[in-house]
Amino acid sequence: MYETIQIPSDCVMLFNVVKLKENIDISDVELTIGEMCNVVKESYGNPNGGFIAGQVFKYSGFISKEGSLGDNGPEEDHHVILTYWKTFEQHEKSHANNIFKEKFDNLIEYTKEAKELGYEMLWQGQP
Numbered sequence: 840m841y842e843t844i845q846i847p848s849d850c851v852m853l854f855n856v857v858k859l860k861e862n863i864d865i866s867d868v869e870l871t872i873g874e875m876c877n878v879v880k881e882s883y884g885n886p887n888g889g890f891i892a893g894q895v896f897k898y899s900g901f902i903s904k905e906g907s908l909g910d911n912g913p914e915e916d917h918h919v920i921l922t923y924w925k926t927f928e929q930h931e932k933s934h935a936n937n938i939f940k941e942k943f944d945n946l947i948e949y950t951k952e953a954k955e956l957g958y959e960m961l962w963q964g965q966p
Contacts, residue, residue, distance in 0.1 A: 844892040844923075848960055851927050855920040855955040863949045865897065865918060871949075872920070875942040879922065879933050889929025893922040927957055 846852075859868065876893055883890035896919040902911055924930040933939060947953070 844894070846891065846923050846960070846963065848963055850891055850923050850925060850960055851930070852958045852960065853922045853924065853927075853930055853955050854958060855922070855953065856917055857920065857946070857950055858915055858917045858952040859949055860951045868946055868949050871942060871945045875939060875946065876920075878936065878939045878942055882936060882938075883929065883933045888933070889925040890933065891923040891925065893920065895920050930957070 859865070872895060876895070879890055879893065882888065898914060898917045898919070900914075902914065922930065934943070
């Protein structure tokens with residue numbers, strides 16, 4: 840569950856921001872998110888499926904003054920689901936899966952906003 844992941848440089852990353860409805864806590868949807876992630880891992884985590892790895896983050900309230908520009912007001916509480924794929928098309932195929940759609944629909948019941956943005960990697964490195 841907390842294993843180190845290696846991200847190949849020729850992948851795409853999907854950045855999913857999820858804002859929960861008022862009075863809904865992550866503990867209310869944790870199982871649903873886990874089930875969604877499990878469908879992806881089990882169905883698409885093979886060499887032909889395209890899924891590389893995923894991560895889930897909770898916004899912790901800090902904003903870098905050194906790395907931010909402009910008038911940045913307070914952010915709403917939110918969670919981020921990052922998934923790494925060989926191709927965007929493989930990602931889209933996974934989300935067309937009926938079992939995944941059912942799990943995602945369960946999450947949407949508790950969500951006031953969700954958006955998933957796709958990115959191509961330009962650079963990565965380590966010391």
